[in-house]
Amino acid sequence: MTSKILRRVCVSVATVAALSSVAACGGSDEASGSGAKNGDKSPAAAAAVSPIAALKKVQQKSGGAESAKIESTVEMGTTMSMTMTGAMDWSDGITGDVTIKYTGGTMAEAMKQMSPDGTMRTVYLKDAYFANMGDGFAEAIGGKHWIRYGYEDLASIAGASGEVLKDQMQGSTPEKSVESLLASGSIKKIGEENVRGVATTHYTGTVDVAALSEKTAGLDAAQLKEFKEQLAKTGITKETVDLWVDENDLLIKQTSSADSANGAVNSTSFFSDYGSAVSVAQPPAGDTVDFKEIAGQAAQTAS
Template sequence: MRTSTVRRVCLSVMAAAALTSVAACGGSDSGGSDSGKSADRGTDKAGGVVKADPIAALRNVQKKTGGERSAKVEGTTQMGTMMSMKQTGVIDWSDGLTGSMEITYTGGSMADAVKQSGGDGTMQARYFKDGYVVNMGDGFAAQAGGKHWIGYRYADLAKMAGASGEAMKQQMQNTTPDQGVKSLLASGDVQKVGTEDVRGVQATHYSGTVDVASLTAKNSALDAGQLEQLKKQFSDAGITTEQVDIWVDANDLLVKKVERGQMKTGELNSTVYYSDYGTKASVEQPPAADTVDFAELLKQQQGAGGAAS
């Protein structure tokens, strides 16, 4: 397989980032500690009475948003100099996570890799309970026996990426929009900022800081060795804390989430909008004859490398 094909194989792994960006780092289902509550009494910009306790308010948001089954999502993600992308689609979390997204790489080394391999930067991704598939386009198919789609199993990605891969697997299989709310609740650090307009909707803004490694470790089923490896991987990447901001509407439904942090390669920034709760997420597996397995592609590349050496 050509080097350009390998670049695009690696690139499509980042479709996982498009999905995990719809949720903050794994939050607690327990609702968090009341130690982070702050006095916030008075009136909002419209003159109405606001809830005094942001913790209590966010628990209502977690319950209402988590109780929904699906939603439209639209957002942008930047991961240092590695990549920037935008994504739009529909996700369903009623029975595991399924859905589809259109992902466009807009900058960074990943976008450069797409251009070098003849792609236009846009891919179609479909997500299922045990993995996902990505349509890599005609350029890839010309080098992969006519197959357009690459299939990824979460279990395979977990094996290849170590502790962070296992954590990612668990997150992707349990991603829901209310994860950002859970993260704030679990952090013990949350404040009500005020009432703001989000795409024509009056929404209440909450903000807090999350310790990424500690919260991910707390809410993942990793053993002691995996936890130690995970912390080292976060440290090597320069990831420590994230600021999480969420906006919720009058019905206690999440309408916007922003995560900001710092990596060794630059800024980590994710913004996601949620709308049309209850939208049906229709997703089908592509034809098997038009799909190649990611693990098999890696074996082929390793074999070609061994033969060349």
């Protein structure tokens, strides 16, 4: 396996991690202007709460829960499809332990060269994201199974898109799903629906990806121009986000969908067991290689 292929797969892993980052959390609505009383769950009270006011409460409650279990599926055109299960904690930065299984597409075929069943364990820590790439990767890289992606390194290596990746991976909490929909300015309440036996309220909106990234990633004018150019190559401009919220103002389900140059990009996430303990351990240093090292090897090979 060449260093160029290794680097391409490793970059893809980081990109997929950012795209599939879980989202939802904090922000109260003290000035919502609604006439609903605290704890009043009647239909009349629910109708009196605007979608913006309601989602600000969801942002506050989901974020304040500080942890949750996650189940997700992601499809990215012909590139890949995957499932993701695990738990995330956002009480003090992002930590989590998540298992990803690549189920289809060109990405799955590449991953199966490293892990026969396409399964990869990932660990989120406050300063970096780690991925266990499997035995095939270890054989190609000198016996090390884990690759470390320092968030600051992503920003420096991949330019504007790296800055956005950094922001997304460091902010992969339920709060961000709600935040993105609030930032869209086009929130609509769909109605009451049942999700896995839980009564929920369904909201939807459309997000301008570049505009949102400008706000959340703090891109300057040059970085924003570069990011928009990179985004144009992917074909992604708008993203539709749907949220399902229970009577306790907790996010239960989230979906997002967008069109890209390689086909539709769709994700669905379920959140449960808010507030549960999450145990995370950093992978052994002796079994870990840094992404900067792989990127440097690829650059030397190309020169």
